[in-house]
Amino acid sequence: MTETFRMDKAQARLLDETGQGVIGTPMDRPDGPQKVSGRARYAADGTPEGTAHGVLVRATITKGKVAAIHADSISDLPGVIGVVSGPEFIRNPAQGMANAAPVQPGTRVDYHGQPIALVVGESFEAARDGALRLKVDFEAEAGADVDPDTASEVETGDPSAVGDWDSAFDGAAFKVDREFTTAAQVAAAMEPHAAIAEWQGDKLLLRSSLQMLRFNKNEIADSLGIPAENVQILAPFVGGGFGSKLGIGPDAVAAAQAARELGRPVRVVMPRQAVFDSILRRTETTQRVRFAADADGKLRAVGHDDRVSNLWEEGFAEPTSSCSQFLYGADALRFQQSLARNHRTPTGSVRAPGEAVGMLTFEAALDELAEQLDIDPVELRLKNLPDTHPMTGQAFSSRGLAECLRRGAEEFGWSARGKPGARREGDWFIGVGMASAGRPNMLIQASARVRLEAGGATVETDMTDIGTGTYAIFAQIAGEMLGLSADRVTVRLGDTDLPGASGSGGSFGASSSGSAVFLAARKIRAKLAEAMGCDADELTLQDGIARGGNREMAISDLVQSEIVEEAQIEAGKTAESHFSAGYGAHFVEVAVHAWTGEVRVRRMLGIMDIGRVLNEKTARSQAVGGMVWGLGAALTEEISHDPRTGHIVTRDLANYHVASHADVPAQMEVSFLDNRDDEANPMQSRGVGELGISGAGAAVFNAIHNACGVRLYDFPATPDKVIAGLEALGL
Amino acid sequence: MKEFTYARAETLDDAAGQLDETARVIAGGTNLLDLMKLQVMAPEKVVDITRLPDLSEISAEGEGLRIGALVTNSQLAEDHRVRSLYPVLSRAILAGASGQIRNKATTGGNLLQRTRCPYFYDPAMACNKRDPGAGCAAKEGVGRMLAVFGVSDDCLAAHPSDMAVGLRALDAEVEVRSPDSSTRRLKLDELYRLPGDRPDLETTLAVDEIITAVVLPAPEKGAVQAYRKVRDRASYAFALVSVAGNVTLTDGKIARAKLAYGGVAPKPWTNAKVEEMLVGQAPDEALFRKAAEALTADATPHSDNAFKLPMLRRTLIAVLREATGLADASPGTDKTKDAA
Numbered sequence A: 001m002t003e004t005f006r007m008d009k010a011q012a013r014l015l016d017e018t019g020q021g022v023i024g025t026p027m028d029r030p031d032g033p034q035k036v037s038g039r040a041r042y043a044a045d046g047t048p049e050g051t052a053h054g055v056l057v058r059a060t061i062t063k064g065k066v067a068a069i070h071a072d073s074i075s076d077l078p079g080v081i082g083v084v085s086g087p088e089f090i091r092n093p094a095q096g097m098a099n100a101a102p103v104q105p106g107t108r109v110d111y112h113g114q115p116i117a118l119v120v121g122e123s124f125e126a127a128r129d130g131a132l133r134l135k136v137d138f139e140a141e142a143g144a145d146v147d148p149d150t151a152s153e154v155e156t157g158d159p160s161a162v163g164d165w166d167s168a169f170d171g172a173a174f175k176v177d178r179e180f181t182t183a184a185q186v187a188a189a190m191e192p193h194a195a196i197a198e199w200q201g202d203k204l205l206l207r208s209s210l211q212m213l214r215f216n217k218n219e220i221a222d223s224l225g226i227p228a229e230n231v232q233i234l235a236p237f238v239g240g241g242f243g244s245k246l247g248i249g250p251d252a253v254a255a256a257q258a259a260r261e262l263g264r265p266v267r268v269v270m271p272r273q274a275v276f277d278s279i280l281r282r283t284e285t286t287q288r289v290r291f292a293a294d295a296d297g298k299l300r301a302v303g304h305d306d307r308v309s310n311l312w313e314e315g316f317a318e319p320t321s322s323c324s325q326f327l328y329g330a331d332a333l334r335f336q337q338s339l340a341r342n343h344r345t346p347t348g349s350v351r352a353p354g355e356a357v358g359m360l361t362f363e364a365a366l367d368e369l370a371e372q373l374d375i376d377p378v379e380l381r382l383k384n385l386p387d388t389h390p391m392t393g394q395a396f397s398s399r400g401l402a403e404c405l406r407r408g409a410e411e412f413g414w415s416a417r418g419k420p421g422a423r424r425e426g427d428w429f430i431g432v433g434m435a436s437a438g439r440p441n442m443l444i445q446a447s448a449r450v451r452l453e454a455g456g457a458t459v460e461t462d463m464t465d466i467g468t469g470t471y472a473i474f475a476q477i478a479g480e481m482l483g484l485s486a487d488r489v490t491v492r493l494g495d496t497d498l499p500g501a502s503g504s505g506g507s508f509g510a511s512s513s514g515s516a517v518f519l520a521a522r523k524i525r526a527k528l529a530e531a532m533g534c535d536a537d538e539l540t541l542q543d544g545i546a547r548g549g550n551r552e553m554a555i556s557d558l559v560q561s562e563i564v565e566e567a568q569i570e571a572g573k574t575a576e577s578h579f580s581a582g583y584g585a586h587f588v589e590v591a592v593h594a595w596t597g598e599v600r601v602r603r604m605l606g607i608m609d610i611g612r613v614l615n616e617k618t619a620r621s622q623a624v625g626g627m628v629w630g631l632g633a634a635l636t637e638e639i640s641h642d643p644r645t646g647h648i649v650t651r652d653l654a655n656y657h658v659a660s661h662a663d664v665p666a667q668m669e670v671s672f673l674d675n676r677d678d679e680a681n682p683m684q685s686r687g688v689g690e691l692g693i694s695g696a697g698a699a700v701f702n703a704i705h706n707a708c709g710v711r712l713y714d715f716p717a718t719p720d721k722v723i724a725g726l727e728a729l730g731l
Numbered sequence B: 001m002k003e004f005t006y007a008r009a010e011t012l013d014d015a016a017g018q019l020d021e022t023a024r025v026i027a028g029g030t031n032l033l034d035l036m037k038l039q040v041m042a043p044e045k046v047v048d049i050t051r052l053p054d055l056s057e058i059s060a061e062g063e064g065l066r067i068g069a070l071v072t073n074s075q076l077a078e079d080h081r082v083r084s085l086y087p088v089l090s091r092a093i094l095a096g097a098s099g100q101i102r103n104k105a106t107t108g109g110n111l112l113q114r115t116r117c118p119y120f121y122d123p124a125m126a127c128n129k130r131d132p133g134a135g136c137a138a139k140e141g142v143g144r145m146l147a148v149f150g151v152s153d154d155c156l157a158a159h160p161s162d163m164a165v166g167l168r169a170l171d172a173e174v175e176v177r178s179p180d181s182s183t184r185r186l187k188l189d190e191l192y193r194l195p196g197d198r199p200d201l202e203t204t205l206a207v208d209e210i211i212t213a214v215v216l217p218a219p220e221k222g223a224v225q226a227y228r229k230v231r232d233r234a235s236y237a238f239a240l241v242s243v244a245g246n247v248t249l250t251d252g253k254i255a256r257a258k259l260a261y262g263g264v265a266p267k268p269w270t271n272a273k274v275e276e277m278l279v280g281q282a283p284d285e286a287l288f289r290k291a292a293e294a295l296t297a298d299a300t301p302h303s304d305n306a307f308k309l310p311m312l313r314r315t316l317i318a319v320l321r322e323a324t325g326l327a328d329a330s331p332g333t334d335k336t337k338d339a340a
């Protein structure tokens, strides 16, 4: 057993001492050419000999049970092999890090769109034809709750609060008290969910598009009732996840079950509509945000209550106010959540769960307070930055929010901002807005192995690369630590037979799993120092040369036989003593058409503090991608549910509007503070994947107000809502 | 997709001869194939017309233009004659779909593309257009994209084409070939039917008729043409509302106004009253507001899409302002060049 490194105290900043100079650089992804030339093997690629194809069949009732599945209704169709269903089938994907099977409802139906059976055919086309024509009898129960606004079962948690909230709020001279709504959203990853399952005896080999293999292995084993050691999962490339592939999905379980029954490999690719129907989505929310302040802008009370929804027996509730709890200080703070139960496609983690919707409203309400106080929104934020965590009293690890705000304002030209409606170009109102960004940073248990041979190094872990750049970053970490150029490091990922990593989720992947790589490499450095006869901190490794103890030697000569080290890391005392989070500031310019209500974002600037930057290019891509998500949340993204069945009506990418290229401004700028987070992990880095979303959409909303004077409280700001706002102002 | 047979037509006669109730023409396939995959449409036979000669050209016809039915949307939008003499058509086409789809989509197919009502696309939901007599799930369902004019109790769906709206403002005609080899020409208004109690019947074409061309009349010199489409994102979304304008000013007065509206009706919509109100008048915002009010006076929105009324009024005003010089022209508004 490898001993576990616990993050109990800050570590020396070794990556600032090493001399290779590859860490932090904007290195291209080594896997890029494979991806753009179609050679990267995604889940559904490379079908094994004899594979059958499965297509999932959905429930077309909202609540009730499957009374009968008439397999004979399609048995005459050419190419149809049969219908598979059974107690193994899962109702929906596992929630992130569930580590056990999700709900297996048997014949019970809990939402319209639930996968209830798999039609298997010799070809995908035959299976799809069968799936669309299969006759199923349902026994529907009337009166299912499908609307969170009118749900009969609502679980309301106790408020978490500090200070005497009521008197702090009531006694203040300036107040904002607003109700907001945000639309339900989906992850809309480019690669739909897919799996190929193949059995060798009682061993399952599963290729599937998944983010967290260490957990997924247990989830599928539990779903199928087999020991986890009999499962190997491969996911070397994942075409985007955004949370929607955290847990094992219905595609994988159905493929495995069908392959077991048929005795041949089975491939299940979910059509886009099925992804909408049954993959965990982001909840719609209703939020009440309250601020109270003195005339000088000092916050007296902060309140953020929210109502989210989920299906019964799902443990997830969008942590809407997570960021609101530590961004600003006040005499009193209060947060309370309600969870409405309803029969709709269940909700789960979608990129930046919590901040993605909570920061929209929180930062928009703060803009309204700034207007009321007649204080610059940047100033108002700077005035209220706390010294310690306002709820827990913990010390903060490094916290660059003030610098992000100041630098952003400077670089953007914020001081040129005018009053609402002051700037016009033809029929377009022009305005600017800003918002803060925040996202808690986590260290999740992770293991990795590093091998050093004469020719170079190999990194091995079951960590995934979901398009984020893991292959690049691990090559950089190992290369930096071992004095090798990154092209001499081979990175092997996405295989559960390799050491179990954190997986990709919660923005913790690169730093958590990367730290395991770092620690394994640090152990190798100790061995090399020993071989050189010097202390570890005397050793320098650069371009294949080891120096130390007045000696110089080629690493390839030093490594007589392969050196293999494995390391495991987990959070320790620093996670209790210190609160670690990423921070940022967004600045946005928009144009609002005075007649048609169309909003066009003209430029976006994000200044981010993510501790040490591991790769400037992949980090920037994450930040930009996040900001585009924020733009989408503010302007375009919205799921509509049928008011009678609860079924998702906007179930393809023509009707569910992720931001298109034309929505994204050419001027999209990101820069990072040169910071270190000593308490986060031994690399002093923090997560970046979700930070870019946090607050970005609020900055767009605030810019709409600055442009034309319209304040909206219902996200997204589609043209109909902007027009209603303009008409209410007599415009 | 249900099994079907495929036939490649070599001549128009051959194509027409193969068509009956159970068959469908395939051109670009960008709409038909999607619907077949979902089994919303399930023809037993698909007749491929893409190899037919002579349907892929844009040629002069009198003072106007003749556009073959197989001319792709990309080809049509980029044609220099269209861009300079009928810019509203280029603008309308480019406001639709994506570059990839426009490269495949054809002129005939675009006109006959089917509605984007989400319930039409979901065979689990009742739809009179898909399955006559089954009922209309959209009526009490999500109705953001539905029509506000020309609807019936049996169907509220909107026609999704942008190109057709541009063509309507240009008074284009559709040339149709019947199996007896005769051809006839239809105004767009004569091509499309309103749903009434048969929303499955969308056009006046017989099952064995083929669209061979669209014919544009001589362009109006000095007209200002504009296409403005308001949608839920900046590109690659169907119209919430759109307005095609083709307006000529003479001596400071509106001499001629051709206006067509998209996203609001089962076909490109027009309203002669509105045009009459404008003609002979000096452009003025108050006049435009009155015309816009008249336009929406008899609309019958669904509970989810009453927003289309103010949106349509305001978009019309925006187009008229730009077309008559009350506001600076933005991209989407062009003055036609003189015919060469």
Ligand SMILES: Cc1cc2nc3c(=O)[nH]c(=O)nc-3n(C[C@H](O)[C@H](O)[C@H](O)COP(=O)(O)OP(=O)(O)OC[C@H]3O[C@@H](n4cnc5c(N)ncnc54)[C@H](O)[C@@H]3O)c2cc1C
Pocket: A654, B024, B025, B026, B027, B028, B029, B030, B031, B032, B033, B034, B049, B069, B073, B095, B096, B097, B098, B101, B104, B105, B106, B107, B108, B109, B110, B111, B112, B113, B114, B160, B161, B162, B163, B209, B210, B211, B212, B236, B237, B238, B239
């Ligand atoms: C994601 C997406 C977004 C889109 N967005 C837009 C948009 O914003 N605006 C817009 O206007 N359109 C949009 N479209 C629709 C697109 O314009 C149409 O799919 C296309 O124009 C259809 O042309 P086609 O040649 O591919 O038709 P096909 O799919 O081949 O045919 C469509 C129909 O027309 C019939 N047909 C074709 N040619 C003839 C003929 N010559 N004679 C008789 N019948 C014929 C076929 O039988 C079939 O019923 C979008 C499509 C997609 C998939």
Ligand code: SF4
Pocket: B115, B117, B118, B119, B120, B126, B127, B128, B129, B130, B135, B136, B137, B138, B139, B154, B155, B156, B157, B199
């Ligand atoms: S509006 Fe028309 S297309 Fe839509 S469901 Fe009703 S009948 Fe079908």
